[in-house]
Amino acid sequence: MNDWLFYLAIANLSICAIVGIPLVLGMRKIRKIGDISPDLDGPWPRVSVIVAARNEERDIEAGLRSLLQLDYDDLEIIVVNDRSTDHTGDILDRIADEHPRLIVAHLNELPAGWLGKNHALFYGTTRASGELILFTDADVVMEPTILRRAVHYLVEHEIDHLPMLFEVRMPNWLLESFVITFSVYLMTYCRPWQCPNPKRAGHIGIGGFNLVRADVYQKIGTHEVIRMRPDDDLKFGKLIKREGFRQELLNGAGMMYVPWYASIREMVVGLEKNAFSGVDYSVTYSVFAGVCMLLFNVFPFVAVFFAAGTTWWLYVAVILSLWGMGAWAAYHGKARLSCCLGFPLAALMFVFVQWRAVTLNLWQGGIRWRDTHYSLAELKANKL
Numbered sequence: 001m002n003d004w005l006f007y008l009a010i011a012n013l014s015i016c017a018i019v020g021i022p023l024v025l026g027m028r029k030i031r032k033i034g035d036i037s038p039d040l041d042g043p044w045p046r047v048s049v050i051v052a053a054r055n056e057e058r059d060i061e062a063g064l065r066s067l068l069q070l071d072y073d074d075l076e077i078i079v080v081n082d083r084s085t086d087h088t089g090d091i092l093d094r095i096a097d098e099h100p101r102l103i104v105a106h107l108n109e110l111p112a113g114w115l116g117k118n119h120a121l122f123y124g125t126t127r128a129s130g131e132l133i134l135f136t137d138a139d140v141v142m143e144p145t146i147l148r149r150a151v152h153y154l155v156e157h158e159i160d161h162l163p164m165l166f167e168v169r170m171p172n173w174l175l176e177s178f179v180i181t182f183s184v185y186l187m188t189y190c191r192p193w194q195c196p197n198p199k200r201a202g203h204i205g206i207g208g209f210n211l212v213r214a215d216v217y218q219k220i221g222t223h224e225v226i227r228m229r230p231d232d233d234l235k236f237g238k239l240i241k242r243e244g245f246r247q248e249l250l251n252g253a254g255m256m257y258v259p260w261y262a263s264i265r266e267m268v269v270g271l272e273k274n275a276f277s278g279v280d281y282s283v284t285y286s287v288f289a290g291v292c293m294l295l296f297n298v299f300p301f302v303a304v305f306f307a308a309g310t311t312w313w314l315y316v317a318v319i320l321s322l323w324g325m326g327a328w329a330a331y332h333g334k335a336r337l338s339c340c341l342g343f344p345l346a347a348l349m350f351v352f353v354q355w356r357a358v359t360l361n362l363w364q365g366g367i368r369w370r371d372t373h374y375s376l377a378e379l380k381a382n383k384l
Contacts, residue, residue, distance in 0.1 A: 026193030048130030177342025205237025275357035
């Protein structure tokens, strides 16, 4: 028993080094939006902000009012109400009466072959007139100068696609821990610090802030290329990088936040739609990834209680490494550093969410998102 525990500890520590060192060094390369000047020498390009909203009555007013307070003169804001059944439409119409530059479009039908959000974003672009397009979510709250800073950076560095990380605010410590662990997984998977390098595969898209040149958006084929992708934001970034356009990620934590999920149940249900697509609908990969998380992110916290000698110290080193990665992610995301201690619990939650989503997607023959069922066959057909 001691032999396999020892060798598994060695494997755990090796993986921590392989994952952790690039993560720590890579995140240091990502610039903070607060360090960028809000001033620009030369004309400011027109920006069209596009928001897709469905049943967002809880958070949309705070998010929308923050957009209306953006310190940017040549700006239009387009909100597409995608078949909402709550008071979202009423809230939008009321705010539009107060602010003429807010354009509200109400959709009552969804064309075949489209996910609702993707179609709403695409529809918004047909009414946009900006040189730049900012895709954002209905519940994102932004600081007034953030758009000026982002546009300055995009223009100055001749960037085609500028996604931005943001602070995620959760109602309790466990959910905040989940966000931190999720961030470690996302950064490890996407390697966004590689985005500017055309020879590296790293790429990313952020649903809360995807700033892109309008002509580039047309050249990549618009949202039609990813019209059936529940993970549309990540695939949007992958598509832009694949087509050879310049991409870079900024960190907007501290100047932009989103209240993600209000409860654990809401989070588990909310992630049903994209947990399977995140592994490209591969059951094998989903099982493999889950087993690896259990072995390398959960088991060390158990093994430390019955290992001894050198093996015990190795597992202590693994645990400290995992906590260190979590603390690094918490620091960059403006979260409580103590949330890194929840890494094993959050990893268990992540495996549960993923395996549950895969099981439900297979059993139901697809996903149910925004009150619409999409078959697994048509989802799988939209490969990227």
